[in-house]
Amino acid sequence: MAPNGDIEKRLAEVERSIAVHPLASTSVREAFAVIERHGKEHKDAISLELRERNLPSLDELGRLQLKTSFRWWRLHRNRRSLRKKLGLDVE
Secondary structure: OOHHHHHHHHHHHHHHHHHHOHHHOHHHHHHHHHHHHHOOOOHHHHHHHHHHOOOOOHHHHHHHHHHHHHHHHHHHHHHHHHHHHOOOOOO
């Protein structure tokens, strides 16, 4: 396989890992959208909407971030590096 082929294969693996990462889940993305919409200072309103929509609570989101943020960051860093090697636009 050509050198670019190896890089493309690694990039595809990284993309798959990002897609299945807990922080990429629909419920987590929706929960973060709720937080952004309300503003971080409105915790009671955020908690109520998260509960009503059956989304992860603020505590669950916090634990998830603590457990998975480093891996999430590393995956994105690897993706940027691989895309740069392939001459693709870096996000």
